[in-house]
Amino acid sequence: MKYLLALFLAVLSMTPSAQTVAYRVETVTGGLEHPWSLAFLPDGRMLVTERPGRLRVVEPGPDGRLQLRPEPVAGVPPVLARGQAGLFDVLLDPDFANNRRLFLSFAHGTPEANHLRVVSARLDGNELKDLRPIFTSQPAKSDTQHFGGRMAWLPDGTLIFGMGDGNLERTDAQRLHTHLGKFMRIRPDGTVPADNPFIKRDGALPEIFSTGHRNPQGVVVVNGVIYAHEHGSRGGDELNRLTPGANYGWPITTGGVDYTFARITPYRSLPGITPPLTEWTPSIAPAGMAWYDGPLFPAWRGSLLVAALAERSVRRVPMGSDGTPGPQDVLFKELGERIRDVRMGPDGAVYLLTDNEQGRVLRVVPASP
Template structure:
């Protein structure tokens, strides 16, 4: 009887933590913070990127190539969006405002583009301005080449650092044996540009013959999360491993993150890629997941809305349909919690202008967490 009683208590606690079928009216609780999940933007297809204009309205990229302006509870489709290569994992990807957007009006987006050499597409970075319901002043700042019809690993996330440089990620496009370790080829890299698209002369490979001078790091697989640390200003990123071995890394000038020379994962078939997880000259991850959670979207919790979570790291999980809340001690992960469990395939997670956590879910909506 005593064992049955203990099991009943455990079952009740577990069910209270994961029951989220009615997302709009069920209050949930973690060890340190109660919250309610509220639906904000309904009936979305694949909301890849999201950001907020100064008036509090949202810009949302849909992978199929649509840019949505959500204002006053209305979804307005923006016109004059560049044609995207909507194939496999490619499409209209991330979106970010210039840090001085109020003064210059620049909006930055990454997307799969058909422009350039070869059939298919590859990731491009552009900037533009929004006038009314149309994009203007469109400029392509970087276009990876050559194009390929492969459907995987376009990346891509965008982040600015405290000095105004823009960082963006491009996956290795499924060509792991040739792209990530070769600085003369695009793919499997983090890139760094000035805000006008010019290349900083202090980039690590700027003076290397034949190198892609915009490269800042290499040996990456498919980074789909990037965020600036609110205190140190360092750029953090995460990337998909194969079967196992998703990683959190901190972007360091000229660093090699090892793919596919070292990995904590294996092929999807279960066969070995390499027996090495570390190697001299290769930057180790500050954290890795085995099994993979398929991370997408990344943000640090800031502000005063979630006092018990302040400074923790949010990472969305496509595979397991929740948001991971990571406790940090400096640059070390010390604890993991699952929040917003069973919400759906999390494509992005960000902090909104209102100080609330927003979660973009494939095939559904954008939600936010309301502290209780």
Template sequence: MTLKINISVMLLIFSFLFLPVTQAQRIQTEFDVLLVAEGLQFPWGMAFMPNGNLLVTEKIGQLRIITPDGRVSEPIKGIPAVLVQQQGGLLDIALDPEFSKNRLIYLSYSEPEGSRASTAVARAELKDGNLENLQVIFRQWPKTEGGVHFGSRLIFASDGNLFITLGDRGDYSEEAQQLSNHIGKIIRIRPDGTVPSDNPFVNNPKAKPEIWSYGHRSVQGAAIHPKSGELWIHEHGPKGGDEINIPQPGKNYGWPKASYGNHYNDIPIKNEHAEQGFEEPIHYWTPSIAPSGMVFYTGKQFPGWRDNLFIGTLAGRHLVRLTTDNKKITNKEKLLINTLRFRDVEQGPDGALYLLTDEENGKLLKLTPK
């Protein structure tokens, strides 16, 4: 049975610094925070199935099914081998647009090869609690040392193509600026791993044809805008400079030559994007909030939140609600302040918001109207 938990159970939402807010935007919204399930091992990504059950990845390399009443399954068999190190492990999950017919799911994970690793994406059929006919459809190249900055979110566009967000693997030598590799890139492929003919670099023999955009650091949030159909992402900056971008085909977003943050050793990074030929983010945070997970809300339970953008934060330990106007952020609010590290946020088929907490005893939480 779903239980209430004591995390600011009733919140009065109001504007938090930074941006002007109208009187209408100060209207209080009250909601309950419900505990659906707990005991998850560093949960990372989630995807709702048509029957209302939820697939949840655990970074330690396990995949589970959680029922609407909070029952957690045994780990699903057939998961590929993953590197569980620092930020590496089993990461995101997505359902095929034709899941009801083909039972295909997609997993992103850190794939080891000796002492090296990179982000890979595999798809498989989910049958009777097992994964069958697993096929790796993408491998980030090259594999490198280290356990950080794998990305990685999976999101299907309305045209049926799959976006894969990647990281720079902790590389600061401008590999994210090179089209000859997948370091620090957004990838666009077909569900079977082949390359769409209209990808921006498909006719460039010196470029990886899967690349959609480049110059990214570590992208852990992605969502399709409900009206424009465009891909929105957010990415981690270093010491400050977390960004929201709307990556356009073939465009360069600057990392590591431009950022609104400093390197960890406090050496400044140029923030002049345009003068260097880079795209400006539509929004950024300094100091860093460490964003993770991202969804546009389109449900009916919270009419005042329709088309708002929700982002979980790790270092920030709160949930962000953003209002938008076209390609601009017009207001932002903090919810569940100073509570937990939120790894992912998703809208359920019931119109509620669901959150995964980033911890050894990870929780699945549910936000419903008071």
């Protein structure tokens, strides 16, 4: 009864705002198998990862319209694709226009012994060359759940990315000898910055930036502020502001319960635990995330856009100047699609990836010019 009351109050507190913005949704291309991440190349093309392990190019066809190149990019490293495991994020180097380097995150290994791996590579035509592994999570874990994998650049040129708890020994998210349930920060060559928060802690892995995460699925850096979200269990999805060395509570604090409705912990908050900026209960299953500040939708400027798998929507979370989330909008539910990624394009449009065996790239623009 207490859980049901908390659930009811949470739903009331998360009622979306009534603001209406007219838009239309266009299909850029289909033919993608469980697309996971989208990146825009300087020449107007796009890169899309497919969870089974392919990197695809979307480019202008003979008629000038964007279309999917039939041949995947060659040179992608072997990917463990089973369950939630697969090829995850693609992120361009800040100096991509000159060095052509990009970064991929993916599941590496076997179902019985696997890791989150991050590599850098150089895009040469339709092939990856000069592949360099720069991070492999430790220790190996079994099963194929809760990998995280989203990446973002910090203003100092370091790379931040999240990893899930593996969904087996969830308390590893609180232990510093393992990468499970953490955000990591490294340099582009894989070395560890000297100012990482746990670098001088005996027994701690030096890459760790923050702890207490269940399954991070989105990270965005806005004017140096790091926003990240993660899946809860049954409820308790979180949007957090990350700071070095902070503990975000999983599994000793959470607003959710287990999938069996069993209690995970009696605590929603504890001293020393950084509380979420907002929480989604019931769970929306947040996926990709973007910051919108483009010209096409003035009413959406200054908002986080959060893709949602279970809710089949995008949550618009307006952020106040003090970093406080405002009333939310639920967008694109009429599509009836699991939304895996959301991005703001160079043209100011909103781009979506739909998560299914016949996945699409969608473009959202104002309803009238």
